[in-house]
Amino acid sequence: MESNERYYRRRAVEERMAAQRAMTEQARAWHAKLAADFAERAQLTTVAITA
Numbered sequence: 001m002e003s004n005e006r007y008y009r010r011r012a013v014e015e016r017m018a019a020q021r022a023m024t025e026q027a028r029a030w031h032a033k034l035a036a037d038f039a040e041r042a043q044l045t046t047v048a049i050t051a
Contacts, residue, residue, distance in 0.1 A: 008042035021035070 002010075012035045019031035 003045075005042050005045040008038045012036075012038035012042060033042060 015035035015038060016043045019028050019035060022028040022031055
């Protein structure tokens with residue numbers, strides 16, 4: 001089973017790639033926001049594990 005941290009990191013990468021492929025600025029911004037949110041969750045998960 002995939003850990004939460006790994007899932008969030010994978011989703012952040014997927015959303016960054018989707019942002020690069022997006023046809024409109026609105027879609028690009030949405031995918032970039034999702035990527036940032038998933039990256040932040042991955043970071044918080046890592047901090048929670050090591051704390």
